[in-house]
Amino acid sequence: MPRFNARITVTLKDGVLDPQGKAIEGSLAALGHVGVNSVRQGKIFEVKLDATSKTEATKNLEAMCNDLLANTVIEDFTVEIVA
Amino acid sequence: MPRFNARITVTLKDGVLDPQGKAIEGSLAALGHVGVNSVRQGKIFEVKLDATSKTEATKNLEAMCNDLLANTVIEDFTVEIVA
Numbered sequence: 497m498p499r500f501n502a503r504i505t506v507t508l509k510d511g512v513l514d515p516q517g518k519a520i521e522g523s524l525a526a527l528g529h530v531g532v533n534s535v536r537q538g539k540i541f542e543v544k545l546d547a548t549s550k551t552e553a554t555k556n557l558e559a560m561c562n563d564l565l566a567n568t569v570i571e572d573f574t575v576e577i578v579a
Numbered sequence: 580m581p582r583f584n585a586r587i588t589v590t591l592k593d594g595v596l597d598p599q600g601k602a603i604e605g606s607l608a609a610l611g612h613v614g615v616n617s618v619r620q621g622k623i624f625e626v627k628l629d630a631t632s633k634t635e636a637t638k639n640l641e642a643m644c645n646d647l648l649a650n651t652v653i654e655d656f657t658v659e660i661v662a
Contacts, residue, residue: 497614499616517624520624520647523647524646527646527647529639529642529643529646531580531628531630531639532627532643533627533629534625534627535625535626535627537625538622538623538624538625539620539622540588540620540621541603541618541621542590542619542620542621543615543617544616544617545614545616546616547614556612556614559612560612560615563607563610563612564607564610565603
């Protein structure tokens with residue numbers, strides 16, 4: 497079965513507060529980095545998986561996001577097959 | 580000053596153990612997701628910043644990574660200007 501390298505990106509939905517991002521903004525300012533307007537933090541997962549096709553790989557990865565990797569109430573995810 | 584949207588990706592260097600990724604691998608298997616060979620977790624930062632040019636924006640973002648956002652002993656980072 498071919499092996500695919502995928503990258504899943506999980507970010508907070510617009511409008512959801514991101515206290516960690518706010519803290520980073522404050523720290524950057526304290527360190528003298530000017531011009532920063534906003535910081536929002538998210539997660540990525542680099543997944544290597546076996547699947548019969550790229551379509552099946554994408555379908556499986558989306559199922560993983562819905563089951564475990566993302567909280568779809570407050571987070572959006574994107575799945576990208578890199579190679 | 581123009582405003583840039585940037586995305587910073589921070590990932591563990593190859594060879595650095597990722598216990599969190601291993602735990603996710605185990606959880607995915609327990610949930611019945613077969614075919615997963617490896618999972619590695621990283622972070623992304625979506626930054627909006629003002630800078631005089633794209634080159635200056637990239638330079639500032641790289642400085643932020645070295646100062647705060649990435650631990651360059653064990654992590655790699657990439658900076659990408661999205662818009």
